[in-house]
Amino acid sequence: DIVLTQPPLSSPVTLGQPTSISCRSSQSLLHSDGNTYLSWLHQRPGQPPRLLIYKISNRFSGVPDRFSGSGAGTDFTLKISRVEAEDVGVYYCMQAAHFPYTFGQGTKLEIK
Amino acid sequence: QVHLVQSGAEVKKPGASVKVSCKASGYTFTTYGISWVRQAPGQGLEWMGWISGYNGNTKYAQKLQGRVTLTTDTSTSTAFLELRGLRSDDTAVYYCAREPTLEPSMDVWGQGTTVTVSS
Numbered sequence: 591d592i593v594l595t596q597p598p599l600s601s602p603v604t605l606g607q608p609t610s611i612s613c614r615s616s617q618s619l620l621h622s623d624g625n626t627y628l629s630w631l632h633q634r635p636g637q638p639p640r641l642l643i644y645k646i647s648n649r650f651s652g653v654p655d656r657f658s659g660s661g662a663g664t665d666f667t668l669k670i671s672r673v674e675a676e677d678v679g680v681y682y683c684m685q686a687a688h689f690p691y692t693f694g695q696g697t698k699l700e701i702k
Numbered sequence: 703q704v705h706l707v708q709s710g711a712e713v714k715k716p717g718a719s720v721k722v723s724c725k726a727s728g729y730t731f732t733t734y735g736i737s738w739v740r741q742a743p744g745q746g747l748e749w750m751g752w753i754s755g756y757n758g759n760t761k762y763a764q765k766l767q768g769r770v771t772l773t774t775d776t777s778t779s780t781a782f783l784e785l786r787g788l789r790s791d792d793t794a795v796y797y798c799a800r801e802p803t804l805e806p807s808m809d810v811w812g813q814g815t816t817v818t819v820s821s
Contacts, residue, residue: 625805627805627806627807629807629808631747631808633747638797638811638812638813638814639739639747639797639799639808639811640811641807641808641809641810641811644805644807644809645805645807650807650809680746682746682747684747684807684808686801686806686807686808687806689752689761690749690761690763690764691737691749691752691806692749693739693746693747693748693749694746695746696746696747
């Protein structure tokens with residue numbers, strides 16, 4: 591199975607400042623169709639996860655443009671350009687390139 | 703508007719079975735798949751399996767093989783998760799999530815169903 595590794599905590603960030611979260615895969619997430627199916631999800635306490643980014647860098651409908659994704663192969667990054675209070679919670683990367691799908695262990699956004 | 707509405711909370715004894723439903727609305731059910739994901743208390747997300755809304759093809763997590771069955775009823779746009787031989791470590795919130803067929807991701811999620819396994 592593909593293992594996705596995320597730090598458990600983000601670097602502490604002040605509201606309005608940028609931050610990034612990393613996700614490293616144990617093997618390439620390049621699918622045979624040429625796409626890389628790496629997504630980012632956000633989960634607030636007591637709520638279901640919601641999709642932020644799919645295929646590395648595509649923002650899902652309604653996601654603010656302060657969220658962006660980048661990366662290739664086995665190394666991926668989620669960036670938040672200006673952290674807002676509503677961004678608190680846990681961020682998960684997820685791969686759907688190969689069955690079984692797998693998630694990173696999640697990174698909790700830490701606000702200063 | 704796309705919605706996935708799941709059935710209510712369940713309390714089961716060890717060894718019993720549970721069946722969770724996920725009713726879809728706002729889109730053509732047969733053009734998407736459904737993945738099931740669970741989250742134990744205080745833990746991360748665990749993928750359980752996927753089912754095609756088009757033809758019912760399934761993929762399962764190996765650790766659950768033999769205990770889990772995913773099905774759909776296209777006449778009611780509903781997906782079902784059945785888990786048998788429940789153990790205490792199956793206590794979790796169970797989510798269904800819509801999955802675009804051509805661009806796998808989990809773009810819309812149900813509200814979650816809490817399953818508690820306790821004697």
